[in-house]
Amino acid sequence: MSDTPDEAQLDALIAATAPVLGLAIDPAWQGGIRQHLAISLTQMRLVDEFALPDDAEPAPVFRA
Amino acid sequence: MSERATAGEIVAAIAAGTTTARAVTEAALARIAALDPRLGAFTDVTAARARARAEAIDTGKAPRGALTGVPFAVKNLFDIAGLPTRAGSAINRAHPPAMADATLITRMEAAGAVLVGALNMGEYAYDFTGENAHDGPSRNPHDLSRMSGGSSGGSGAAVAARLVPIALGSDTNGSIRVPSSFCGVFGLKPTYGRLSRAGSFPFVASLDHLGPFARSVGDLALAYDAMQGPDDHDPACTARPAEPVAALLQAGAEGLRIGIAGGYFRANAGLDAIAAVETVAMALRPARNVELPEAARARAAAYIITTTEGAALHLDRLRERAGDFDPDVRDRLIAGAMLPAPFAARAQKFRRWYRAQVLRLFDTVDAIIAPATPCVAPKLGAKTLTIDGREVPLRPNIGIYTQPISFIGLPVVAVPLARPGGLPIAVQIITPPWREDLGLRIAHALESRGVVAAPTPPAPF
Numbered sequence: 001m002s003d004t005p006d007e008a009q010l011d012a013l014i015a016a017t018a019p020v021l022g023l024a025i026d027p028a029w030q031g032g033i034r035q036h037l038a039i040s041l042t043q044m045r046l047v048d049e050f051a052l053p054d055d056a057e058p059a060p061v062f063r064a
Numbered sequence: 065m066s067e068r069a070t071a072g073e074i075v076a077a078i079a080a081g082t083t084t085a086r087a088v089t090e091a092a093l094a095r096i097a098a099l100d101p102r103l104g105a106f107t108d109v110t111a112a113r114a115r116a117r118a119e120a121i122d123t124g125k126a127p128r129g130a131l132t133g134v135p136f137a138v139k140n141l142f143d144i145a146g147l148p149t150r151a152g153s154a155i156n157r158a159h160p161p162a163m164a165d166a167t168l169i170t171r172m173e174a175a176g177a178v179l180v181g182a183l184n185m186g187e188y189a190y191d192f193t194g195e196n197a198h199d200g201p202s203r204n205p206h207d208l209s210r211m212s213g214g215s216s217g218g219s220g221a222a223v224a225a226r227l228v229p230i231a232l233g234s235d236t237n238g239s240i241r242v243p244s245s246f247c248g249v250f251g252l253k254p255t256y257g258r259l260s261r262a263g264s265f266p267f268v269a270s271l272d273h274l275g276p277f278a279r280s281v282g283d284l285a286l287a288y289d290a291m292q293g294p295d296d297h298d299p300a301c302t303a304r305p306a307e308p309v310a311a312l313l314q315a316g317a318e319g320l321r322i323g324i325a326g327g328y329f330r331a332n333a334g335l336d337a338i339a340a341v342e343t344v345a346m347a348l349r350p351a352r353n354v355e356l357p358e359a360a361r362a363r364a365a366a367y368i369i370t371t372t373e374g375a376a377l378h379l380d381r382l383r384e385r386a387g388d389f390d391p392d393v394r395d396r397l398i399a400g401a402m403l404p405a406p407f408a409a410r411a412q413k414f415r416r417w418y419r420a421q422v423l424r425l426f427d428t429v430d431a432i433i434a435p436a437t438p439c440v441a442p443k444l445g446a447k448t449l450t451i452d453g454r455e456v457p458l459r460p461n462i463g464i465y466t467q468p469i470s471f472i473g474l475p476v477v478a479v480p481l482a483r484p485g486g487l488p489i490a491v492q493i494i495t496p497p498w499r500e501d502l503g504l505r506i507a508h509a510l511e512s513r514g515v516v517a518a519p520t521p522p523a524p525f
Contacts, residue, residue, distance in 0.1 A: 017402040022383045025398070029386075032395030033402075039460050040371055040399055043364035044407040047414055050361055058412035059270075059419065 004042055010034045067095055067226040071134040071283040074229065075176070078121075078133040085133030089118035089178050092135035096180065096227050099524060104202045105212075105222040107140050108147055108182040117178045130286050130310070132176030136230040139216050140182040141189060142166040142274075143263040151265035152185040152215070154198045154388050155381055166263030167298070168232055168274055168291045175290035180228060183218030187390040189234060189267040190374060190397070191215050192242050192462035193444075197390035201444050204247055205521035206487055210441040213246035213462070215239040216277070220247035223277045224488075224518065225525040230287045231277045236267045237370055238436075238466025240275050241492060244478035246441035248488025248519045250284045250507065251277045255497045256473025257302040259288075260295035268373040269300070270412075271366065271470060279518035281508040284477070285310040288500065309501045317509035320502060323354035323429035325494075328363075329465055332452045337435035337465075340481045340489045344433050347515040348506070354432055357421045362468035365411035365418070367460070369471075371400030372408040392459065419472040423496065430502055432494040435465045436478050440487040469494055477503040479510060482517040 005013070014033055018025045025033065065074055065083050077083045093111050100106045114135070120126035121133055138144070141151040143162035150157040169179060184202040186193060194217020195201040202217035204210040205225035212221040216233025220243025223231045233240045235253040244251030252275045259274050266272055276287035292306035324345045330338065345351045356362070375382070375397045382401065386394055425432065438451055442458060449458040469476055474497060478490045495502040510516040 013402060021379065021401050023398060023401065024383075024386070026387070029391070029395055029398070032391065033399050035457070036371075036396045036399035037402060039457065040368065040403055043367045044403065046361045046364040047368060047411050048407060050358070050414060052410070052413050052417055056413045057416055058409060059416040 004038065004045070007034065010037050013037065065091060069229070070280050071131060071229045071278065071286055074134050075130065075132050085118035085121040085178060086115070088133050089114050089135060089180065092180055092228060099225060100227060102203070102208060103205060103221050103225055104200050105183055105218040105225065105227060106137065106181045107150065107184050107199055107218070110144065110179055110181050114178050114180045117173065121176060121178070127174055127176055129175035129290070131172060131290055134177045134230060135180045135228045136172055136177050136232065137179065137181045137183050137222055137228045138169060138232040139185050139219050139234055141185060141234060141265040142169060142182070142232060144169065144179070144182055147182065149265050152187040152189065152196055155385050156265065164263065167260040167295050171291045172287065177230070177290070183222055183231060185218055186215035187393045188378065189215040189236060189239055190393045191459055192238065193217070193459065194221070194243065195444065203444070204441045205525040206248060206519070207441065209443055211246060211444055213243035213441060216243050219277050220244060220249055223247070223249045223279055224521055226279070229278060229283055232274060233277060234264065235273045235275060235470060236271045237366060237470055238463035240277065241436045241466045241476060241478040241490070242462055244277060244480065245436035245490035246488065248480040249277050249279055250281055250480065250518065251275065251478040252284050252288055252500065253470060253476045254288065254500055255475045257300045258475070258500070259291050260298040260301045262295050262297035266377065268370050270373065271369060273470065281313060281504060281511050282310065285313060285504050304498065307501070309504050312501050313505055313508040315505050317348060317506045320430040320506065321428065322348045322351040323425065323432040324351050325356055325432050325434035326353040327355045328359035329356070329434045332438055332464060333435050334439040336440050336489045337438055340491050341433055341435055343481060344491050344510065344515060347510055347513060348433070351433070352429070354425050354429055356425065356468060358418060359468040361414065362418045362471050363464055365414045366467040366471040368403070368407055368411040371396060372403055375400030415471060422472060426496040430495065431506055434469070434492045434494060436490040436492050437462060438464060440489050465492065473497065475500045475503055477507045479507045479516040480518055482514055483519060488519055
């Protein structure tokens, strides 16, 4: 994953995905969505940079 | 009965004939009517239902059991027959009324408990504040200008203010443990899959848990025992038979090996949180330091699973009713919908790896002590939090210590420190899967020694 995206990249991501998702974004929401995207992408980076083998199975329905 | 009475004392008094279920119910309803307008814990009071139930108990027409005549209330994401299940939202309150009660309500009533209402919560459970854009905040009884914590804020506030001895809530990333810490009450987040979620509004299916709040460990155990057991209506609910704990509490903590979570769990803690852990560690010594490997990454993975699964759950509502959401919740969910899918899958892969690493720790310790929250209850309306000298957004950071634990479904008892005069704060007692008994035994031992207790809030509560 590339470095944390800048504001313009986040705005581009919002603009590209909103129509695909069928979401209409009010301009007033842009700042809040951008802030949360930045936080989530920072968290994603932590997970993404941790190498796991191909056979590491996911736990989508976790059973303890 | 005094509002100080525990559930256990209420049951004993009714059994002895010194009071009735009707009298206890009327007292609870009167206290809710008098005090809740200042607190905002309740969104519905089911007075007629409660009176009818109490009357049935007193006349032998309803079951008696371990919770006979004990008033309780539930977070408003539990189905209550006859009420729309609002889940803290404006959108869902226009839904048709629920046709039946949630499984856990049915089980509480089968043990003799009396439902008195539904409790305030953050919209769709996506907050740690106890604030609600539609219903107003549930306030902290220890300081009405502060947060109750979320998302089960009404549950924490109602128990702390002694409006009910027991409340039920949900915990996806910390929503039982955070209000327990901020409001100073005991909370149990059981093992993932232990208690049925049937008839509750979901948030993140692979992380959602339900559990009880109480002002004593004994009451927590009574409620937990009443609710255990398989339920085919929740696909994640275990087939294990009930494993009652109430009779085991007296076994104490003697001989149990205690670990204190270091590293990540100390690095960002405020002074109150550090002091709370040290107090408990001192009481349970000898204790050794343990390190949960990659806890920061675990928290990050929980964050990603939450925001992406939550977005998937709400996508149609975001398409059609986005303007009717709490803006803070809406913006987070929309951002979650826009995240690339491979990262969510990687978070689930990491979850499996992390579980294996943490379970190895339990070869050397029976329980791990960690902070529940990085700080005491913030002021209502606060948007940022200072952690490790840095100002960070509040909602995404209150759960930094709870998320790495619920991420792998471990059972946790949140225990409030007995801190006269100070704002409450709790620590987590974390145990291996299906070993709620160990956490509750340790909690009971700490309670018996006066180390942990639900502090009394100031007047008028």
